Amino acid sequence: MTQHDPAVLSAALAAAESALNQAIALAPHSHQELNTLSGTLLGVEITSLDLTLYIELLTGTELRLMSHCEREPNAFVRGTLEDFGALATSDDPAATLINSGIELHGSSTSLITLQQVISRMEIDWEAPLVDVLGDVMGHQIAQGLRRFFRWGDGARASLKRQVSEYILEEGRLTPPKAELEHFYDAVQSVAIRVERAQSRVEKLLARAATRGTTQ
Amino acid sequence: MNDEATGRADHDEDTTDFGFTRVDRDAKAGMVRGVFDSVASRYDLMNDLMSGGIHRLWKRFTIELSAARPGQTILDIAGGTGDLAAKFSRLVGPEGQVILADINAAMLEVGRDRLIDKGATGNIEVVQADAQALPFADNSVDCITIAFGLRNVTDKDMALRSMLRVLRPGGRLLILEFSKPTSPLLGKVYDQYSFQILPAMGRLIAQDAESYRYLAESIRKHPDQDTLLEMMEDAGFAECRYHNMTGGIVAVHQGFKP
Structure with missing residues (x-):
């Protein structure tokens, strides 16, 4: 149990739950995939916020967020907010799960499947806009939003690439990946050779000591 | 006579609290009924506003x-009005x-209509019952909840014993009720709100200002967190604990039938 006021936590969870359920409702392609996870309970402990919450997938169209749950979760993950951010945005969640500081208890399958469903989720903004604004205006605004999000995705990818290029090529702030790997290999090779030399020295010392005692 | 500090009733007398007024024990149920008859149709709206x-x-x-x-x-x-029952x-x-x-x-009539409107009817039974003498079999229920209701019950100890009887062994009781703010400053602000703003609303x-004045007064006369915990333990509940919410304005007590 966390030290947070349960009412404050309930408010945050109620808002998040409502937003997530609305997003799911607007992503009909995800319903079938989410339905395969029906009944799944995930526990999440965010250590940096001293917060534990549970995500229960009730059906393909509805999930429930809780701050208290007595059922054994299918998977329980513990980590910092940064760790979960990295997992949520990762292209390879399995690798991120293994390499990050996230601690996992239970089955990772449901967790990875959920992450993949969320990352593939395509929210159709047009339906609610058309309901409120009518066919013509709703469609125009939805098209504008789609263009904006596409531009945002492209801009983000481009920025990531350019920042990476600047750090590597222009600023020479970090070495290229291949150079770094070569350096790690060389260090490992030196370490192995030093270990061999050390064992040889130890052998020679042992032999010298035996000769000293026999003379 | 009531213990003013804790709100726990002394059962030696024939009178009990009705807000800040002392009334005959037998008369309280009828007076509480009058209050809720008056506010039933707008109860949820008022709760939201309050x-x-x-x-x-x-x-x-x-x-x-x-x-x-x-x-x-x-x-x-x-x-x-059935909001917990629907969930x-x-x-x-x-x-x-x-x-x-x-x-x-x-109140039940409003609740039943609301449940029908929500389509929540198949597994819900509506029963007019007194918490002090629940008309249900022993060991027949897995969980009992009473939200913002215990403070209106005349004999709370009797009600707690009645709930214990009805619960199955291992079953739990949850009491959600107004309680005592943990911060004195919050307590003062809350008093101003309860006795000035609430009746005006x-x-x-x-x-109906009087009914809402009673609601505010009955909250002050209700046992505080630790006293209610003690009452639950005295009634026979085990593993009793409570969670304060919104600075102790409300607390939810939990206990299990051994």
Whole structure:
């Protein structure tokens, strides 16, 4: 149990739950995939916020967020907010799960499947806009939003690439990946050779000591 | 006579609290009924306005604590307008059962209509019942909730014993009720709100300032967190604990039948 006021936590969870359920409702392609996870309970402990919450997938169209749950979760993950951010945005969640500081208890399958469903989720903004604004205006605004999000995705990818290029090529702030790997290999090779030399020295010392005692 | 510091009643006398007034023990139920008859039709609207909608969050946490699961039987005492019952109905599913109980017929009528409107009817039974003498079999219920109802019960100890009898061994009782703010500053602000703003809102919206003045007074006369915990233990509940919410303005007490 966390030290947070349960009412404050309930408010945050109620808002998040409502937003997530609305997003799911607007992503009909995800319903079938989410339905395969029906009944799944995930526990999440965010250590940096001293917060534990549970995500229960009730059906393909509805999930429930809780701050208290007595059922054994299918998977329980513990980590910092940064760790979960990295997992949520990762292209390879399995690798991120293994390499990050996230601690996992239970089955990772449901967790990875959920992450993949969320990352593939395509929210159709047009339906609610058309309901409120009518066919013509709703469609125009939805098209504008789609263009904006596409531009945002492209801009983000481009920025990531350019920042990476600047750090590597222009600023020479970090070495290229291949150079770094070569350096790690060389260090490992030196370490192995030093270990061999050390064992040889130890052998020679042992032999010298035996000769000293026999003379 | 009441212990002013804790709100625990002394049962040697024939009178009891009705807000800040002493009335005959036998008369209290009828007077409480009068209050709720008066506010029934606008009860939920007033609750939303009075609490700024926070009562829904308090109830949400109570539902989480219930750990209700499919197939269980849940008794919601003083369930009034049925908001908890509607949520429980979904959680226990068609194989479970929810009993919505209230001593007040007007509140039950509003609750039943609301449940029908929501389509939550298949597994809900509506029963007019007194919390002090629950008309249910021994060991027949998995979980009992009473939200903002215990303070209106004349003999709270008797009600707690009645609830213990009805619960199955291992079953839990959850009492959601106004309590004592943990910070003196918050307590002062809360007093001003309760005795100045609340009756004014009651007058404006429900055209009934007196009923809302009673609600505020009855909150002050209700046992504080530790006293209610002690009462639950005295009634025979085990593993009793409570969670303060919104600075102790409300607390949810939990206890299990051994």
